[in-house]
Amino acid sequence: MLGGMSDDIVRPQTRLGGLLVSEEAVYGLILVAGMVIVGSENSDEAWETMLTVLITVLVFFAAHVYAGTLSRMAEGRGASIARSLRGAIHHSIGLLIVAVPPLAVLVLGASGVMDSEAAVWLALLITLVLLVIDGWLMTAARTASFWERVLGAVISGAFGAVLILLKVLIHH
Numbered sequence: 001m002l003g004g005m006s007d008d009i010v011r012p013q014t015r016l017g018g019l020l021v022s023e024e025a026v027y028g029l030i031l032v033a034g035m036v037i038v039g040s041e042n043s044d045e046a047w048e049t050m051l052t053v054l055i056t057v058l059v060f061f062a063a064h065v066y067a068g069t070l071s072r073m074a075e076g077r078g079a080s081i082a083r084s085l086r087g088a089i090h091h092s093i094g095l096l097i098v099a100v101p102p103l104a105v106l107v108l109g110a111s112g113v114m115d116s117e118a119a120v121w122l123a124l125l126i127t128l129v130l131l132v133i134d135g136w137l138m139t140a141a142r143t144a145s146f147w148e149r150v151l152g153a154v155i156s157g158a159f160g161a162v163l164i165l166l167k168v169l170i171h172h
Helices: 015-020 023-042 046-074 081-097 100-110 116-140 146-171
Strands: none
Touching: 023 046, 023 081, 023 100, 023 116, 023 146, 046 081, 046 100, 046 116, 100 116, 116 146
C-alpha cells in the first residue's frame, strides 16, 4: 500500500486554502494558461493578453455562478435566490482567485515594468507552479504518502507543462 494513515493528511486550514484547493481553482489555472497562450499568439502586447485572460475568466466565473445558482434552486430545498447565489459564488470563487497572480504579472508587462514577452512566460510559469502546488495539496488531503503526493504534483504539473509546450510549438 502506498498511502499512509490520516495522522499526516494535510487539510487546508484557512478559507482561502480551501478555495485554492478546489476543482474550480484547477479549472481556473488551466483556463488562464490556455488564454495566456491564445492571447499572446494573437498579440505581442501584454495588455491585450491581460484583457483576453481577464474577460475570459470573468465570463467563465459568471457562467459558473449562474449555473450553480440555478442548480441550487432546482434542488428544491427551499433555497432562495440570494442563498443560492451566495453558495454558487463561494463554490466558484477559486476560479477568480487563482487568476490574480498571472494577471498581476501581465499588468506589469502591460505597464512596461517588464518586457511583454517575459510577462507572458512568467504568467505561464506561475500557473504551472500553482498547478503543481494544487496537485500536491489535493493529494495530501487524501494521503500521507510522500510519493503519492509527488505523483499528484507531477501529474498536475504535467498538464500545465503540456500547455506551455503547446505555447512553444505554436510560437516557433
